[in-house]
Amino acid sequence: MSENTGNGEHPDATPGRATNVRVDMVEAFAAAWGTASGRPPEIAEFLPDAATLRAQALHELIRVDLRHRWLHHASTDITRKRLTHYCAEFPELEQAALPAGLVFEEFVIRRHSGERVDPRDCLREYPEQAASLRGLLNTDELDQSTHRADESDATVNHSPDSIRSTQMTSPQLDFTATATSAATAAHSAPGAFEPLDRIEIGQRIGDFELLTGLGSGAFARVFLARQTSMQRLVAVKISADRGTEPQTLAQLDHDYIVRVFDQQLLDTDSAPSARRRLRLLYMQFLPGGTLLGLLRWVRETPPAERSGKLLLDAVDTAMAEKGEIRPTDSSVRTEIAALSWPETVAWLGRRLAEALDYAAEHGVLHRDVKPANVLLTAEGVPKLADFNISFSRTVAGTSPVAYFGGSLSYMSPEQLEACHPSLGRSAADLDTRADIYSLGVVLWELLTGAKPFDDNTAEAEGHGDETTLEAMLERRTGGVDPAALDRVPANCPAALRRVLLTCLDPDRSGRWADGGVLAKQFDLCLDARARDLVDPPPNSWRMVWRKWPLLVLVLAIGIPNGLASWYNIQHNQTLVVSRLGETAQQTFIFITAGVNLIFFPAGAALLIYLSRFVLWVPGGLRKGRRYDPDTLRRARQDSLRLGDRAVIVAFSLWALAGLTFPLALQLSTGDVPSRAVVHFLASLLVCGAIAVAYPFFLVTFYLVRCIYPVFMRHGEISDDDGTWLRALSRRCTWYLAVAASVPLLAVASLTFLPPADIPSVIVAVRVLCIGGIIAFVGSYVLFRELEADLKALERVVS
Structure with missing residues (x-):
C-alpha cells in the first residue's frame, strides 16, 4: 500500500505544481529492497528514460535507498551512501540543485542511525540550500537544542518500548524529536523522516503486536499484527492522520474490497498536535500479496x-x-x-x-x-x-x-x-x-x-x-x-x-x-461460446452475413413460404381448380392473384416495419454511431422476437388465403363443395406449419448468431435480456414440435381424400414428407445450436 500527498503535490515541488513522480517505480524499488538478500537493488534499474520523469523519480528512489541503507539494513555490510555519492553516480544530479527537503532527510536519517551530525556542518556542505535548511534545522536555537537532540536519539534508537499505550482507546507514540525542529520539518517537508519511521517490528501498540512488515510507502507503513483481544491476525496500516479513508471504507462492505475493522489515532508525546498525529487503521489480513x-x-x-x-x-x-x-x-x-x-x-x-x-x-x-x-x-x-x-x-x-x-x-x-x-x-x-x-x-x-x-x-x-x-x-x-x-x-x-x-x-x-x-x-x-458469438473470428461467415440482414431475412422467410406455396398450388390445382370449368378457373385465378398481390406485399411491408430497429441499428453501431439506451433496448428486444413476428405475419396471410380460396370458388362457381373446403383446410394446415416452423428457426438462428451479439459488444445489457432469452428458449421447443408435425400432417391429409384422388397427389405428398423429414432434422440441428447459444448468452446477461 502507498500513501500520496493529500493535495497531489510533491514535497519538493513549489506550491501549486502537480506531482509527476513515478510512484509505481518507487513502490517497486521499495519492494525490491524488501526482498533483497545480500545485494541491494540498483536505482538505475528503476528509473524511466524521460528526463522530466527521471529527475523526479530519482529523488524519491534516493529517499528509499537512504532509509534502507542507513536504517533498515544497518546491521549488514551494505554500504551507507551519502548524497554526494548519488551525485557522482548520476550525472543529472547536481549538488547545488538538490532539494532542501532531500538534504534535510539525509541529515535526519544520519542522526537517527546514531551518527553525531552538527547541523552547521550540513549548512556548510550545502550552501546553496542553506536558506531553506536554516528553517528546517532551526539553527537559531541550535546551541540550546543540539545536546538534547543527541540524548534523545540514543533513547529512541535503543528503547524497545518506544511505542506505548497510555490509554486503551487513545494510544500514543513515545517519540522524541530527532532535532528541535523535527515537528516543523515534518510539516514543511512531508517526504522527510517522520515518527512513522520509528515504529519497529516486535513493538506493541495498544491491542496490536507488530509481527512483520507487509509494505511501506512514502507516507504509510503496513504491518502484519496480532490483535490480542480478538486473537486474530490483522493488517495494520499506520499513516498520517489525513483524508477520509476510514469513513469511506466504513460505507463499503463487499467481497472484493478489503474489509476495514476500525481505526485509532496515535499522538507523539513531544508534539501531540493534529499535524503530527498518526492514524492506525486495522483491517482484514490478506496473505497472497498484491x-x-x-x-x-x-x-x-x-x-x-x-x-x-x-x-x-x-x-x-x-x-x-x-x-x-x-x-x-x-x-x-x-x-x-x-x-x-x-x-x-x-x-x-x-x-x-x-x-x-x-x-x-x-x-x-x-x-x-x-x-x-x-x-x-x-x-x-x-x-x-x-x-x-x-x-x-x-x-x-x-x-x-x-x-x-x-x-x-x-x-x-x-x-x-x-x-x-x-x-x-x-x-x-x-x-x-x-x-x-x-x-x-x-x-x-x-x-x-x-x-x-x-x-x-x-x-x-x-x-x-x-x-x-x-x-x-x-x-x-x-x-x-x-x-x-x-x-x-x-x-x-x-x-x-x-x-x-x-x-x-x-x-x-x-x-x-x-x-x-x-x-x-x-x-x-x-464464456468461450458467448465470446465467440459476440466477437467471432475475422474470417467467420457471421462477420460477412452481419452486413446483409435484409437479404438474409428475405431468404429465410421467403424460401419456406415459397415451398409452401408450391405445395398449396399442386395440392389444390389437382384436386379442386382443375375440375372447374374454364371460365370458373379464370375467375378463380384472377381473384386469388389479386388477393395475393395485395396481401403479401402488405405483409412484407409490415415485416420490414417491425424489423426496422434490427435492420438499421446494428449497421449504425458498426459505423460508430451511438444510440440512446431506449433505442438499443428496443433493438435487442426486437432481434429476439422477430422470428415470432415473422411467422405470425406469415401464418396470418395463410389464414387469409384459406378464407379467400373458398370465397373465390364461391364467386366463380356459385357453389362451394364440402370436399373443396376440406382440401383447402388440409393444405392450409400443412402450409401454415411450414410457414411457421422453418422461417422461425432460420430467422432466429441468424439473429441470435449474428445480430443480437452486436448489441452485447456495446454494453447495453439488462436483466430483461435474460428474461427474453429464457422465453425464447422455451418457445423454440414449441416450434420444434410444429416442425415435426409437417410430414405427419402431409400423411394425415391423405386420409381425407377419396381413394380415387390419392394417386393424383401422391407425388406432392411424398415430396412433402421427405422434404419435411429433412427440414425437421435441419430444424433440430438449429434448435440444439440455438439452445446452447441462448444458454451461453443468458449466463452473461443474467
Missing part, C-alpha cells in the same frame, strides 16, 4: 508459459514468505488453475469491476487504482484497497479536490487534465469512468507485462510538470501504442482485447458506463 507482486512474475515468465497457475504460484510464494499455509480443497483455486492467462486477467478484472461498481453506487471514487492497491487472498481472489485519496460524496465535509492525487501512469486523460493547472478541469469532474480507465491500464499491464502507453519515451521539449502531463496526455489521446498491441498474447480472445481497449478509450463517453456493465463484459470473456 497485483504488483504478480506483475513481477508475469514479466519474468514467457507469454507461452503464463496461465492461471502463475497467479497461484505468486500467491503461494507470498504466503510462504509470511509463513502462511496454502489452502487445500479450494474450488476457487481449482477454477483458476484451469484458466488460460487471458482468462485469468478477465477473472481478476470481473471482480475488480464489481468492486468499483459497488463503490460507485455508494458514492465513492477510488482515483488510485493500480497493482499495488489490489491485494490477493490465499485463494487468489483480488480485493481493492487503499482508498486514501478516494472521494466519497456521502462523507460530510469532504470535497473531490481535498485529497486529489494518484499515480500518473495509471491515470485517465481527464484525471491528468485535472492535475494540469491550465486545462480547466478539476477533480470534481471525475466519475467512475476514470477508475475504469485505471483498471484497464492495470489489466493490460497484467495481460502483456507492460503498460499500454510508453510514458518512458514521452520526450518533453521543456522541463517541468506541465510539459510532462501534456506529453502523457498526447500519448493517451492517440490510443494504445502499436507496440503494446503487438504484445497481446496470441491466445487472447478478441473479446478481452475489445473490452480492454474500450476501457482505455481516451474519450470517456466511449468507455463502459459503469463497473456493472464492465463486469458482464468480463463474464462474456470467460
Whole structure:
C-alpha cells in the first residue's frame, strides 16, 4: 500500500505544481529492497528514460535507498551512501540543485542511525540550500537544542518500548524529536523522516503486536499484527492522520474490497498536535500479496508459459514468505488453475469491476487504482484497497479536490487534465469512468507485462510538470501504442482485447458506463461460446452475413413460404381448380392473384416495419454511431422476437388465403363443395406449419448468431435480456414440435381424400414428407445450436 500527498503535490515541488513522480517505480524499488538478500537493488534499474520523469523519480528512489541503507539494513555490510555519492553516480544530479527537503532527510536519517551530525556542518556542505535548511534545522536555537537532540536519539534508537499505550482507546507514540525542529520539518517537508519511521517490528501498540512488515510507502507503513483481544491476525496500516479513508471504507462492505475493522489515532508525546498525529487503521489480513507482486512474475515468465497457475504460484510464494499455509480443497483455486492467462486477467478484472461498481453506487471514487492497491487472498481472489485519496460524496465535509492525487501512469486523460493547472478541469469532474480507465491500464499491464502507453519515451521539449502531463496526455489521446498491441498474447480472445481497449478509450463517453456493465463484459470473456458469438473470428461467415440482414431475412422467410406455396398450388390445382370449368378457373385465378398481390406485399411491408430497429441499428453501431439506451433496448428486444413476428405475419396471410380460396370458388362457381373446403383446410394446415416452423428457426438462428451479439459488444445489457432469452428458449421447443408435425400432417391429409384422388397427389405428398423429414432434422440441428447459444448468452446477461 502507498500513501500520496493529500493535495497531489510533491514535497519538493513549489506550491501549486502537480506531482509527476513515478510512484509505481518507487513502490517497486521499495519492494525490491524488501526482498533483497545480500545485494541491494540498483536505482538505475528503476528509473524511466524521460528526463522530466527521471529527475523526479530519482529523488524519491534516493529517499528509499537512504532509509534502507542507513536504517533498515544497518546491521549488514551494505554500504551507507551519502548524497554526494548519488551525485557522482548520476550525472543529472547536481549538488547545488538538490532539494532542501532531500538534504534535510539525509541529515535526519544520519542522526537517527546514531551518527553525531552538527547541523552547521550540513549548512556548510550545502550552501546553496542553506536558506531553506536554516528553517528546517532551526539553527537559531541550535546551541540550546543540539545536546538534547543527541540524548534523545540514543533513547529512541535503543528503547524497545518506544511505542506505548497510555490509554486503551487513545494510544500514543513515545517519540522524541530527532532535532528541535523535527515537528516543523515534518510539516514543511512531508517526504522527510517522520515518527512513522520509528515504529519497529516486535513493538506493541495498544491491542496490536507488530509481527512483520507487509509494505511501506512514502507516507504509510503496513504491518502484519496480532490483535490480542480478538486473537486474530490483522493488517495494520499506520499513516498520517489525513483524508477520509476510514469513513469511506466504513460505507463499503463487499467481497472484493478489503474489509476495514476500525481505526485509532496515535499522538507523539513531544508534539501531540493534529499535524503530527498518526492514524492506525486495522483491517482484514490478506496473505497472497498484491497485483504488483504478480506483475513481477508475469514479466519474468514467457507469454507461452503464463496461465492461471502463475497467479497461484505468486500467491503461494507470498504466503510462504509470511509463513502462511496454502489452502487445500479450494474450488476457487481449482477454477483458476484451469484458466488460460487471458482468462485469468478477465477473472481478476470481473471482480475488480464489481468492486468499483459497488463503490460507485455508494458514492465513492477510488482515483488510485493500480497493482499495488489490489491485494490477493490465499485463494487468489483480488480485493481493492487503499482508498486514501478516494472521494466519497456521502462523507460530510469532504470535497473531490481535498485529497486529489494518484499515480500518473495509471491515470485517465481527464484525471491528468485535472492535475494540469491550465486545462480547466478539476477533480470534481471525475466519475467512475476514470477508475475504469485505471483498471484497464492495470489489466493490460497484467495481460502483456507492460503498460499500454510508453510514458518512458514521452520526450518533453521543456522541463517541468506541465510539459510532462501534456506529453502523457498526447500519448493517451492517440490510443494504445502499436507496440503494446503487438504484445497481446496470441491466445487472447478478441473479446478481452475489445473490452480492454474500450476501457482505455481516451474519450470517456466511449468507455463502459459503469463497473456493472464492465463486469458482464468480463463474464462474456470467460464464456468461450458467448465470446465467440459476440466477437467471432475475422474470417467467420457471421462477420460477412452481419452486413446483409435484409437479404438474409428475405431468404429465410421467403424460401419456406415459397415451398409452401408450391405445395398449396399442386395440392389444390389437382384436386379442386382443375375440375372447374374454364371460365370458373379464370375467375378463380384472377381473384386469388389479386388477393395475393395485395396481401403479401402488405405483409412484407409490415415485416420490414417491425424489423426496422434490427435492420438499421446494428449497421449504425458498426459505423460508430451511438444510440440512446431506449433505442438499443428496443433493438435487442426486437432481434429476439422477430422470428415470432415473422411467422405470425406469415401464418396470418395463410389464414387469409384459406378464407379467400373458398370465397373465390364461391364467386366463380356459385357453389362451394364440402370436399373443396376440406382440401383447402388440409393444405392450409400443412402450409401454415411450414410457414411457421422453418422461417422461425432460420430467422432466429441468424439473429441470435449474428445480430443480437452486436448489441452485447456495446454494453447495453439488462436483466430483461435474460428474461427474453429464457422465453425464447422455451418457445423454440414449441416450434420444434410444429416442425415435426409437417410430414405427419402431409400423411394425415391423405386420409381425407377419396381413394380415387390419392394417386393424383401422391407425388406432392411424398415430396412433402421427405422434404419435411429433412427440414425437421435441419430444424433440430438449429434448435440444439440455438439452445446452447441462448444458454451461453443468458449466463452473461443474467
